[in-house]
Amino acid sequence: MIAAxxxxxxxxxxxxxxxxxxxxxxxxxxxxxxxxxRAGDLVIANDAATLPASLSGRHLPSGRQIEARLxxxxxxxxxxxxxxxxxLFGLGDFRMRTExxxxxxxxxxxxRLALGPxxxxxVRRLLNHPxxxxxxxxxxxxxxxxxxxxxxxxIQYAHVPAPLALWxxxxxxxGPPVAFEPPSAGFVLDWSVVASMAARDVGFATITHAAGxxxxxxxxxxxxLPFDEPYRIPASTARxxxxxxxxxxxxxxxxxxxxxxxxxxxxxxxxxxxxxxLATQRVGASSQLRVVDAILSGxxxxxxxxxxxxxxxxxxxxxxxxxxxxxxxxxxTHEFGDSVFLERSVPxxxxxxxxxxxxxQLVRYRARPLPEPSSLSGKDWGRGLLGPHxxxxxxxxxxxx
Amino acid sequence: MTIIDSTDHSGPPIxxxxxxxxxxxxxxxxxxxxLALVREVLNRGAHVAFVARSRDAVERVAAExxxxxxxxxxxxxxxxxxxxxxxxxxxxxxxxxxxxxxSHLGPVPLALLADxxxxxxxxxxxxxxxxPFRLTKALLGALAASAREGFTTVVLNxxxxxxxxxxxxxxxxxxxxxxLHHLSRIWREELLAEGIAVLSLDPGDMDTxxxxxxxxxxxxxxxxxxxxxxxxxxxxxxxxxxxxxxxPELLNEAIR
Numbered sequence: 001m002i003a004a005x006x007x008x009x010x011x012x013x014x015x016x017x018x019x020x021x022x023x024x025x026x027x028x029x030x031x032x033x034x035x036x037x038r039a040g041d042l043v044i045a046n047d048a049a050t051l052p053a054s055l056s057g058r059h060l061p062s063g064r065q066i067e068a069r070l071x072x073x074x075x076x077x078x079x080x081x082x083x084x085x086x087x088l089f090g091l092g093d094f095r096m097r098t099e100x101x102x103x104x105x106x107x108x109x110x111x112r113l114a115l116g117p118x119x120x121x122x123v124r125r126l127l128n129h130p131x132x133x134x135x136x137x138x139x140x141x142x143x144x145x146x147x148x149x150x151x152x153x154x155i156q157y158a159h160v161p162a163p164l165a166l167w168x169x170x171x172x173x174x175g176p177p178v179a180f181e182p183p184s185a186g187f188v189l190d191w192s193v194v195a196s197m198a199a200r201d202v203g204f205a206t207i208t209h210a211a212g213x214x215x216x217x218x219x220x221x222x223x224x225l226p227f228d229e230p231y232r233i234p235a236s237t238a239r240x241x242x243x244x245x246x247x248x249x250x251x252x253x254x255x256x257x258x259x260x261x262x263x264x265x266x267x268x269x270x271x272x273x274x275x276x277x278l279a280t281q282r283v284g285a286s287s288q289l290r291v292v293d294a295i296l297s298g299x300x301x302x303x304x305x306x307x308x309x310x311x312x313x314x315x316x317x318x319x320x321x322x323x324x325x326x327x328x329x330x331x332x333t334h335e336f337g338d339s340v341f342l343e344r345s346v347p348x349x350x351x352x353x354x355x356x357x358x359x360x361q362l363v364r365y366r367a368r369p370l371p372e373p374s375s376l377s378g379k380d381w382g383r384g385l386l387g388p389h390x391x392x393x394x395x396x397x398x399x400x401x
Numbered sequence: 402m403t404i405i406d407s408t409d410h411s412g413p414p415i416x417x418x419x420x421x422x423x424x425x426x427x428x429x430x431x432x433x434x435x436l437a438l439v440r441e442v443l444n445r446g447a448h449v450a451f452v453a454r455s456r457d458a459v460e461r462v463a464a465e466x467x468x469x470x471x472x473x474x475x476x477x478x479x480x481x482x483x484x485x486x487x488x489x490x491x492x493x494x495x496x497x498x499x500x501x502x503x504s505h506l507g508p509v510p511l512a513l514l515a516d517x518x519x520x521x522x523x524x525x526x527x528x529x530x531x532x533p534f535r536l537t538k539a540l541l542g543a544l545a546a547s548a549r550e551g552f553t554t555v556v557l558n559x560x561x562x563x564x565x566x567x568x569x570x571x572x573x574x575x576x577x578x579x580x581l582h583h584l585s586r587i588w589r590e591e592l593l594a595e596g597i598a599v600l601s602l603d604p605g606d607m608d609t610x611x612x613x614x615x616x617x618x619x620x621x622x623x624x625x626x627x628x629x630x631x632x633x634x635x636x637x638x639x640x641x642x643x644x645x646x647x648x649p650e651l652l653n654e655a656i657r
Binding site for chain 2: 047049051052076077078081141142145146148149150165166167170171172173174175176177191194195198204205206208234235236237238239242267270271272273274275
């Protein structure tokens with residue numbers, strides 16, 4: 001596929017490959033997306049706005065140049081903006097391919113970074129990896145938000161040569177600034193699309209999911225993506241899903257982050273948990289989808305976590321034919337590229353369906369407790385952040401592990 | 402599908418004032434009507450973020466008003482729009498009410514339109530028309546998200562009788578406020594379906610720095626106190642909040 005190199009969210013010629021539940025493939029103009037939906041369907045998008053998460057500056061002990069890309073956070077709370085996991089880079093900027101970027105200066109626990117008006121301390125190294133750390137930003141939430149807003153830039157990659165502005169990265173429906181990279185499947189939406197859904201009796205709802213970074217420059221680290229991502233499901237969205245299910249409509253996720261959040265919130269018991277959660281799971285071929293019937297997403301390359309997620313929707317044969325079609329028809333890839341609409345070929349997990357239909361009343365129930373903020377500095381957070389991999393020991397006062 | 406809702410719906414009894422816990426952003430919040438509005442909605446229990454150009458003024462007002470989140474920025478600069486949106490939405494976590502209050506008078510002293518410098522006219526348009534357009538557009542996703550969760554959300558654009566009447570020597574201000582008023586009317590029609598009420602209200606002639614710049618020798622005691630104008634505007638927002646859709650009669654109507 002061809003890399004989409006111009007930051008236009010809704011180019012006139014955008015293409016949409018449609019694969020239905022039986023594997024039939026059609027090509028459409030993406031602007032016709034709403035016409036593929038049926039009355040009673042429910043479209044769910046991620047309304048996270050994108051943080052200016054790329055912070056350039058200096059590693060104070062060495063005086064050398066460094067770029068910190070904020071990559072994760074354990075909560076969506078507005079006042080919990082001190083601790084972020086981050087990926088560090090040395091010389092260069094986004095114009096250089098991420099995998100070609102030099103390593104950052106050797107970083108030890110306790111080292112301070114000057115990132116424009118912001119100051120940060122390396123409080124943990126993760127997986128003993130030279131790039132991966134937990135940063136603690138100094139100052140009040142107000143100062144941190146101001147520093148991020150004034151100094152930070154949206155994370156971007158070499159396939160888009162022009163520097164991105166935040167307005168390039170925010171979807172039109174963007175709200176809380178909690179994503180580290182744009183939930184770019186949502187670029188398909190603008191307000192006239194939202195209005196035309198209503199006119200066709202297609203529902204529209206949102207969740208908020210702190211989409212993480214898509215590439216670290218190290219294939220081994222990339223293999224651990226996505227990191228843990230906090231999300232929030234509004235009660236109104238859960239009710240819309242319940243109504244859609246009851247009436248036989250399809251739940252259509254705009255982007256992989258929506259799938260990850262909804263499927264994480266849907267337990268094996270057929271219950272959908274409202275409120276904030278932390279998505280820790282990987283969605284792939286062995287995942288059983290409990291909520292989502294179809295996905296509108298970008299065009300993803302085999303081997304990426306996004307592509308893996310598509311394997312929960314359909315078989316490898318269909319995905320291989322989709323790849324072939326995307327290449328034959330010169331689809332463009334990456335965040336400003338073309339899109340794929342994929343309907344789930346496997347029916348809803350039978351057991352869950354029964355349970356869903358059997359119990360439709362609203363139930364209040366205590367959801368799994370989220371990790372306490374205090375556990376941030378503990379060992380478990382690193383492990384939680386990156387899945388079942390050994391975390392590096394926390395910083396000791398004397399230096400790096 | 403069964404929904405497990407462990408979020409807190411019980412809380413204290415439903416408060417009488419619709420502002421309680423609402424997330425409100427106010428531009429031009431360190432003087433005149435804007436400052437009075439910050440105080441008014443804080444007193445009514447809202448979470449408030451306010452924007453102004455002067456760092457000193459923002460820090461002073463923030464220090465004097467616990468709970469108000471002060472943000473330094475110039476709404477008339479396009480480049481400031483998204484940094485402001487990041488800070489507003491970052492601090493408040495979302496948005497229910499946006500008050501576009503920051504205004505630019507045009508030439509000081511006031512001048513006949515034919516004597517008005519183009520730059521002064523452009524500045525009035527940038528602050529009074531383009532800034533509310535840009536900031537509202539950047540915050541629309543958050544406002545619509547709140548509306549989808551069942552709240553009515555409000556954009557209040559502070560208008561003027563100079564938007565309707567042709568007052569000689571108020572050309573830059575009057576023309577820009579007229580454009581803002583019409584923008585409000587169109588947006589009101591378009592956003593009704595999203596659950597966002599757009600209001601354009603004239604607070605009246607107030608004893609504010611802007612009025613003093615325009616009419617330096619005005620008899621101050623004859624002017625409205627910004628505090629009472631702020632109360633009336635907050636009441637108007639409360640009316641819109643308590644209804645699912647905007648009330649047409651609130652548009653165009655001057656509060657006196």
